[in-house]
Amino acid sequence: MNWHKTTLEISTHGKGLYDFTETIRTQLRDWNVREGMCYLFIQHTSASMVISENWDPTARADLETFMERLVPERDSWYTHDLEGPDDATSHIRAILTDTSLTVPIDAGKLSLGQWQGIYVFEHRVRPHVRKVLMRVLQVE
Amino acid sequence: MNWHKTTLEISTHGKGLYDFTETIRTQLRDWNVREGMCYLFIQHTSASMVISENWDPTARADLETFMERLVPERDSWYTHDLEGPDDATSHIRAILTDTSLTVPIDAGKLSLGQWQGIYVFEHRVRPHVRKVLMRVLQVE
Amino acid sequence: MNWHKTTLEISTHGKGLYDFTETIRTQLRDWNVREGMCYLFIQHTSASMVISENWDPTARADLETFMERLVPERDSWYTHDLEGPDDATSHIRAILTDTSLTVPIDAGKLSLGQWQGIYVFEHRVRPHVRKVLMRVLQVE
Secondary structure, X not given: OEEXXXXXXXXXXXXXXXXXHHHHHHHHHHHOOOOEEEEEEEOOOOEEEEEEEOOXXXXXXXXXXXXXXXXXXXXXXXXXXXXXXXXXXXXXXXXXXXXXEEEEEEOOEEOOOOOEEEEEEEOOOOEEEXXXXXXXXXXX | OEEEEEXXXXXXXXXXXXXXXXXXXXXXXXXXXXXXXXXXXXXXXOEEEEEEEOOOHHXXXXXXXHHHHHOOOOOXXXXXOOOOOOHHHHHHHHHHOEOEEEEEXXXXXXXXXXXXXXXXXXXXXXXXXXXXXXXXXXXX | OEEEEEEEEEEEEOOEEEXXXXXXXXXXXXXXXXXXXXXXXXXXOOEEEEEEEOOOHHHHHHHHHHHHHHXXXXXXXXXXXXXXXXXXXXXXXXHHOEOEEEEEEEOOEEOXXXXXXXXXXXXXXXXXXXXXXXXXXXXX
């Protein structure tokens, strides 16, 4: 068994979903991994990850709208607002989604379903560069 | 260390929770795994997984009711409805629950707590066969 | 490659977030792990885990308030209340957060972001001792 590691940097420009599936795929090809497990870990508390529908943009638009409605910026009860109105909401939205993901690799490819893509979910208004640690346990 | 893999197929007939803990246990016995880590990955965006209370059916009924209330089909703001009124809600409910799970294996068994079961959470109305990739890193 | 395992016991005294990052760090030093993957699994359905902001206590206070509002104890539709008004809410809150986490280890340390801490999220009113299974795949 073998171990590979890198840090992916995903640039974001405001709230929303950013597909980085292809970045992961390219890295797997570079390492020539046939089979194993891919671990992703985002080092932030105001951005997170999701595996979501990658075909119809309306599916992602609805997910973004849902989060705006479930954790609205304008709620009056937040106490954590040092960095602005997106401060408390960012951390809460991150908690409701994912900080770590594990995805199998088979036949040299991520074993995603036909309609699955891997996204950074940015919860901040301002641009950021988000760090995702990528680790691979290579079995073959 | 050793690597095992299979694809589990879970039949669903409408929205709700489907316990497949026993299917995983049977597979572990077939592979004769004593110790290691079990990885589960569901290849869908309109069904997900949860680890939930497995003793009292009312705990699961309340979870299903909660999701119907939090992400109701009748909301007017959804734009993703090509496949019907359960379309947008399916993807959102999947995001709020789990696509990947990792569970330790000890002494030949899944190390679940006394009241934990592993479930497919179906978010679609129509019947489906859901694919869950099962991978095991065998340490002993 | 090497495998390490232990069970962490986290004492809780009522609802809220309990930081146990330092407990994990101490264990990694004891095992002298330089590089690999750390797996955490909580064996409960009425307590869960989150990776959250660890600097400003208001971020955690807002997360706790959010959960009280999203899954309130006083809702009339719950059917699962054998163990009290925190019964159904505990399981639902656990589902919305995490039962399993995977965190990379590099240079002898957990590779958390600067503001990330690892927490048990207790959803019960009464005191508990919560068991978190800690497993480490040591690569170096």
